[in-house]
Amino acid sequence: MEKVKQASKFEKIAAWCWNLLNEGKPFTPIFSVGTFLLFHFYLLGEGAFWPAFALSLIFIVPLLVIYYLYDFPLFLRNYLWIPIIVYLIMFEGANIGLLLFAAGLYFFFTVFFWGTFYYHLRIGTSWMNFTRFWKLVLKNSDSTSGNAQEQLPKFILILSVWDYSFSILSNGGSVQDVNWQSLLLFYGSLLIYTFILHKYLFDWKPKPVSSYTHNAEVPEKGVNDKVVVIVIDGMRKERFEEADTPYLDYLRKNGTEFAKMETVYPARTVVCFSSMFTGTYPFEHGIKSNMVWRFGVRTESIFDSLRRVKKKGKMLAVAHLVDAFGDDVETFTAVMKNDVVDYKIMEKAKQIMDEQDPELFIVQLISTDQTGHSRGVFYDEYLQKIREADQLVKNFIEHLKETGKAENTTFIICADHGQADGIGGHGHLDEGERIVPFFMYGPAIQKGSVVEEKHSLVSVAPTLAYLLGAPYPSHSRGPVLTEAFKKEGSAK
Structure with missing residues (x-):
């Protein structure tokens, strides 16, 4: 008889770690931080980088919290582009190089690393799986890391706000030079907007049973062995x-x-x-x-x-x-x-x-x-x-x-x-x-x-x-x- 191996302790830990990248809520901040560091890799050795990095990170914490608390699955993801438009009007522009780098890194991770390399090593999928997987990533509607239509606008906004404050702080500016009043107004409006969307449009969850099981008494002797x-x-x-x-x-x-x-x-x-x-x-x-x-x-x-x-x-x-x-x-x-x-x-x-x-x-x-x-x-x-x-x-x-x-x-x-x-x-x-x-x-x-x-x-x-x-x-x-x-x- 062929035997199936038990999952090793390493595999159990690896499965837990993979879920950090698979689930949309933890993936968004992990990917955003990783992308920001990789994009500024040439600055990591400079002493001025890390204080500016840490301070500018504080400015995006409210955005990370909002996107962690609220999913935007299914058709709700279409509403993620409106805050980006508002941000661009309020703060006039974004770092196109950073955003293109982020998009390229995202599709490399989902289509090639996940959809091809990972699945080939784990379950034996063809090395050519990327020829189909890119279409699946674009069509996926659920709030996982593989939902391009949700993840792209999320990290576009996060990285844009982050780059705005980082550019000021890394070029000798102070916290007072960051237009934090406008950022607070933007975040407050985004929170209200998100709350309204989820309260009035996120209405397809099943209604839970309100009482505990009571429709039948358990027989003294089981029905089955x-x-x-x-x-x-x-x-x-x-x-x-x-x-x-x-x-x-x-x-x-x-x-x-x-x-x-x-x-x-x-x-x-x-x-x-x-x-x-x-x-x-x-x-x-x-x-x-x-x-x-x-x-x-x-x-x-x-x-x-x-x-x-x-x-x-x-x-x-x-x-x-x-x-x-x-x-x-x-x-x-x-x-x-x-x-x-x-x-x-x-x-x-x-x-x-x-x-x-x-x-x-x-x-x-x-x-x-x-x-x-x-x-x-x-x-x-x-x-x-x-x-x-x-x-x-x-x-x-x-x-x-x-x-x-x-x-x-x-x-x-x-x-x-x-x-x-x-x-x-x-x-x-x-x-x-x-x-x-x-x-x-x-x-x-x-x-x-x-x-x-x-x-x-x-x-x-x-x-x-x-x-x-x-x-x-x-x-x-x-x-x-x-x-x-x-x-x-x-x-x-």
Whole structure:
């Protein structure tokens, strides 16, 4: 049996560091500071440079704070150009050389370093991937570093303001020579403008469930001996419908499908998994992006609930999910060719079921998501990865049947989020992200049922608790997905 390697400590740290560059909020200040230093590289050895650098940096702190607090995803990014126009009118001009250097450095980082070099070394993407990746960066709508239409106006404004104050201070001027009154007026207006935009135009977030889970009492004896959850990371629902997936089609047609299962906001992988397996939202479990500043969810998870009834849960997932769930995650390395990674994950999944035999087992498949990010979702490669996932799920479930572990087991097949156009972006619920594939199959699940009512992935944790006879996690808000269960005495 081919073995999948565990993620090393180095890989876990590297994944955390990469998120600093991947997430838009930390990327903007990191990139701006790095670009400014590189552009003035020839001055770094001069004694006058660093005092001017430090003082001028203070003048852009309010701008960095505004852009850190507020994302400008989707169509909101179009409004980022208006403050630049206002700034140019108020302060008359900008350093074109610095801005062209910044734009060139940005596209080198995203298109060549990230889209080509990084993806080639990590998942084996072609050295020619830049020929497609530049288009994906320009079309990406989510607030990551790969969203050119958001990042370009942000660092254009930051670097323009910074260069304005630096030019004065580095040429013998003082703080009094900087028109700080006009800067204060500009920043105050920008803050009001940004607040109004986000209050009245940023209105597409899902409404959270206001109360804790109460629609069903947990049975004293679990409905099932086991539950297996297979999360096909980043599987966009309409693309799944187009893909050739005979086995997954069989499972959902012989089980219960939730046709309007909604992901959470922001739809980042660590956020989605945290919400799925705690039953609540980022404002309670504390995981608000893939960049986790405080490790571990702040509420009980389904793993904690199972421990209370002396049952075991295990998750097989990529390294950065350790940030949320710690030792309940058995990691696999994501530094592997994308053509083999899901196969090796499923081989490791068989081994865990054979040797550890947990009552709850969660498996994350990542090849579909990685293809969406590296090659885009509207290409045949993306459909091919969904098709491969279909056959791997079939092979895994057949293995469980052969070993007697599928007899009284419910299977849940779903995605954690969809993927939008561009570099398969996800987070702020662009088209293709919000509604995800979700269906349940097993002896306790109704056959041929389709639930059209809208549900949320926060229902996963309480549904798992119900199926396994464990208490709901402490802050579980999602209702149990009772529509999927066979009614007593029903043969359906």
